[in-house]
Amino acid sequence: MKNKNSDLFFKNIRKDFPILDQKINGHQLIYSDNGATTQKPIKVIDSICDFYKNDNSNVHRGIHTLSERATDMYENVRIKVANFINSNKEEIVFTYGTTSSFNILAKGIEDQISEGDEIVLSQMEHHANIVCWQELAKKRGAILKFIPINKDFRLDLKEAEKIITQKTKIVAISHISNVLGTITPAKKICSIAHKYGAYFVLDCAQSIVHMKVDVKEIDCDFIAFSSHKMFGPTGVGVLYGKSNLLEKLKPSIFGGDMIYEVSFTCSTYNKSPYKFEAGTPNIEGVIGFGAAIDYLNEIGMDNIELREKELCEYFLGKVSEVKDLKIYGPNSCNDRSCIFSFNIDGIHSHDMSTLLDMKGIAIRGGHHCAMPLHTLLELPSTSRISLCFYNTFEEIDKIVLALKNAKKDYEKGEFLLK
Ligand code: C6P
Numbered sequence: 001m002k003n004k005n006s007d008l009f010f011k012n013i014r015k016d017f018p019i020l021d022q023k024i025n026g027h028q029l030i031y032s033d034n035g036a037t038t039q040k041p042i043k044v045i046d047s048i049c050d051f052y053k054n055d056n057s058n059v060h061r062g063i064h065t066l067s068e069r070a071t072d073m074y075e076n077v078r079i080k081v082a083n084f085i086n087s088n089k090e091e092i093v094f095t096y097g098t099t100s101s102f103n104i105l106a107k108g109i110e111d112q113i114s115e116g117d118e119i120v121l122s123q124m125e126h127h128a129n130i131v132c133w134q135e136l137a138k139k140r141g142a143i144l145k146f147i148p149i150n151k152d153f154r155l156d157l158k159e160a161e162k163i164i165t166q167k168t169k170i171v172a173i174s175h176i177s178n179v180l181g182t183i184t185p186a187k188k189i190c191s192i193a194h195k196y197g198a199y200f201v202l203d204c205a206q207s208i209v210h211m212k213v214d215v216k217e218i219d220c221d222f223i224a225f226s227s228h229k230m231f232g233p234t235g236v237g238v239l240y241g242k243s244n245l246l247e248k249l250k251p252s253i254f255g256g257d258m259i260y261e262v263s264f265t266c267s268t269y270n271k272s273p274y275k276f277e278a279g280t281p282n283i284e285g286v287i288g289f290g291a292a293i294d295y296l297n298e299i300g301m302d303n304i305e306l307r308e309k310e311l312c313e314y315f316l317g318k319v320s321e322v323k324d325l326k327i328y329g330p331n332s333c334n335d336r337s338c339i340f341s342f343n344i345d346g347i348h349s350h351d352m353s354t355l356l357d358m359k360g361i362a363i364r365g366g367h368h369c370a371m372p373l374h375t376l377l378e379l380p381s382t383s384r385i386s387l388c389f390y391n392t393f394e395e396i397d398k399i400v401l402a403l404k405n406a407k408k409d410y411e412k413g414e415f416l417l418k
Helices: 007-016 042-055 065-085 098-108 131-140 157-163 186-195 243-248 283-299 301-319 349-357 371-376 393-404 406-412
Strands: 092-095 118-122 143-147 168-174 199-203 222-226 237-241 259-262 267-269 325-328 339-344 364-366 382-386
Touching: 042 065, 042 283, 065 092, 065 283, 092 098, 098 131, 098 199, 098 222, 098 237, 118 131, 131 143, 143 157, 157 186, 168 186, 186 199, 237 243, 283 301, 301 325, 301 339, 301 393, 339 349, 349 364, 349 382, 349 393, 349 406, 393 406
Parallel strands: 118 143, 118 168, 168 199, 199 222
Antiparallel strands: 092 237, 222 237, 259 267, 325 339, 339 382, 364 382
């Protein structure tokens, strides 16, 4: 289909995702938990099966044909990822996901942090971008500071200007909050960080699949993201770092493939990115990830962004009709994504998840691995709907109808029988 921007195109695209064609509790599945993980198109699934059927071998080790083929396929994905974010292939470290990328980074940078140095995060971070820095701060005597959010659920830039100072060594924020959906002004915060010589780290776990991420344009020093949130397999992620900065990072996982030379007494390490990829990697995962990137490129990130903006506007318009529902996040689709965390007075988020599941609608309930943010907002938990391009306007209508009926259904208590 030529017009990759039309509603019809995106409705047809659903055929690429076999899992979407099923009933849950007697209703057509509406998968709206894409912030947790996305579904996989048949091309990704097939690429993994084909690899095992035809090409399976270890990488970087054998001299035989299969191993050389597997190595080429694996390294080719590194190039695809580099092109996807406008970087060089040497700057792409394959990891096991965003969390593992952050751990490799925080451990690797340890030697560059001294007592009294400051690490600036924001109040809307996922635990993956908090806990590893807390560990680093404890070890090195560094101090963590947090850019506050304002009442519109956006980062307070005036406060950011005050918090980031000569003492700041690292500024690490999420590009899109996995709770609020807020798109943060990455370029602006990066320039404040660089003014003081601090590293700028961007958590792209929630942004990479919804908008074009260009590391050169933003001038990021490091970014992290996961394949499974971009229609690829689980167990694969990326740590991007500028070449000279990756060279300065220490590896923290040791063993085969990350070395240059090993004796009984000491070892020297391979160059980046290989010094961070010890042991046999998730080869079939990386191959599937490559197929996911091809798939995204075929649709076009511009088309995806446009489609999701339309879904965002439609959702916010429709959901405003639901009584007693509060959304935690910006109300303009210009600086938010299709992640909508909400509560309806009197219904716990876990009950809300069960209520909607009874109608075939998959959402997430809880603290979404962002406990500090929930504590700040004085919320024990929230319900979260997260949409992507394969969701439809008709699905939004059904979700909103279910939300309108939620109180009535809740009071009937039928969901308790589940
Ligand atoms: N958020 C969610 O439902 P992993 O689990 O390593 O692939 O990604 C961690 C992570 C880091 N940063 C952000 C902003 C994230 O949203 C996530 C994962 C999922 O919101 C699972 S908790």
